[in-house]
Amino acid sequence: VLASNKSKALATKTEISEQVLKKEIVYGEVESYTEIKASHTQMAMTEGQSLTLKANIPRASDIRWILNGMELANSEDYRYGVSGNNHTMTIKKVSQYEQGVITCEAKTEHGLVKCQFNTTVTEARSDAPSFLVQPRSQNVNEGQNVKFTCEIAGEPAPEIEWFKDNIMISMTSNTKLSRSKNVYTLEIIEATVADSGKYTIKAKNKYGQCSATSSLNIITLVEEPAKMVIMEQRAAAASLHSDSFSATSVHMAGASMAKASMAHEGSFQRQFESMSAASMSAMTSESMVSMSSSSMMKMSIDTLINSYLFFSHCPVAPKIEFLPEDISIELGRPLSVSCAFSGDPTPEIEWTRTGKQCDEDSDRFHIETTEDLTTLVIPCVKEDDAGAYTLKLSNKLGSAMATVNIHTRSM
Structure with a gap:
């Protein structure tokens, strides 16, 4: 009987030990699945920007976003979202308030899952516009293309306006405005005299403004009038005729001089004077015809240039x-x-x-x-x-x- 009682007591003790062990195992399993840190991310944010945080938690429910221990309600400033296993929160406009620890909490079959974001917020750049490269003044021939180019720094990116003689410039068929990063360009296609003037670019943002002005001078090309072309053609023909006439006169003059050497001195003098008059007449005709072409054209261009220089220095x-x-x-x-x-x-x-x-x-x-x-x-x-x-x-x-x-x- 005593042995039987001892055996029963031992069996009871063993059963109790097994139950305690099972409970400890269960409690251990529950504790191990109660809180799971799925991710830990460092985030750098800038004031004023819009930012979306994303946490990947499969089969999650009861999503909560918490900032420094305070729950963030789903609102216009903190917009919740979900796409598959990705749970997001979009901060409309980051400020220093969002610096610290932002946590996404969700319940899963394994327990409470946390995705943590350590956030650092830096001040936004705030620079007034300033010129790194200013547009330069130009002298351009009529019909050529013109480009005014400048480089402007500023944060946020400045608003740009171009003016000609204080009148705002807009895009047209022969006027193009473009931008490539910080470089701004005004292009004039086949410029005319009417495009001459003062060109101003103005840049501004909420922190300040700047402007720069440059000049454009369109030079009119001097074209040869139709009358000058006709005069040149006639002068060339007259020159050929006068050359032939001059050669004949010289040949006749040579024969007259040979014959005159055997004649009376007075007769020789008269023939020589006659020859000289004819030769001089031919030479004068040739010189005048030549002047009527190249010299007259040169004089016309020189006169225009001298007039331009005179009036430009008034x-x-x-x-x-x-x-x-x-x-x-x-x-x-x-x-x-x-x-x-x-x-x-x-x-x-x-x-x-x-x-x-x-x-x-x-x-x-x-x-x-x-x-x-x-x-x-x-x-x-x-x-x-x-x-x-x-x-x-x-x-x-x-x-x-x-x-x-x-x-x-x-x-």
Whole structure:
């Protein structure tokens, strides 16, 4: 009986041990499948961009997106999505708020699955437009193609406008506007004299603006009139005739001189004078005919060139060709104000603000001037830089003035 009781007790103890062991195994399995980290990703984001996060979780349900411990509700700012096993969340506009840890949680048959994204948010680039390469002035023959090309930096990419003599340029059959990355081009097909003028490109974004102006001079080609062609043809024919007449005169003159050597001196003198008159007449005719062709043409072209040079160097009073009237700029941004001008002799340049010359304070202002363009540069706009700036041009024939109003705004 005692042995039987011991055997039963041992069997009971063994059964209890097996049950405990099974429970421990079950608990261990449950614990091992309770939380699974499917992925861990480092993410770099930029302020202002739109970004989509993607988590691959097969057969998932009850999807939740969590930012730094706080659940993000499905909304316009945080849009949930699903495509097959991929679960997505699109952040409409990234800000510093999204920096930290973003987790996608989902329930599966194996337990709770987590896909984690460690996010770093950097500030967006914010650069006012500035010229890396400015368009250059050109002298082009009539009928040729013209290209104005420049390179402009700026973030976000600036809006571009082209002007001719202060009138905005649009695309036409002979005018093309194009862009390749930061390079902007204005192309004029088969330019005419009417295309001559001042061309300005203006670039602006929300952080500032800049502009540059260049000149285009179309040179008219001098074409030979139809009358000149006829004169040249007649002159060539007359030249051949006069050459033949001149040779005959010389031959006859030689015979007359031989005969005159045996005659009276007075008779020889008369024959020589007769020969000289005929020869001189032939020579004069030949010279005049020759002049009526090549010399007259050369004189005509020389006259046109000399007239062009004379009038192109006539003194001209200063004139302001282009200057913006109003400019709005954010504080702390650089600003360039460009003005295209003309005048001969080249006028003296003076930028003033409230009666004080801007170049007197070189730390605040910088002035760059070329043959037909002057630019006032403020490297870092401050609140008290707002106001009216006046440009004055002057030479011995007169002066010209214009004002641009600068308005500042906080970021």
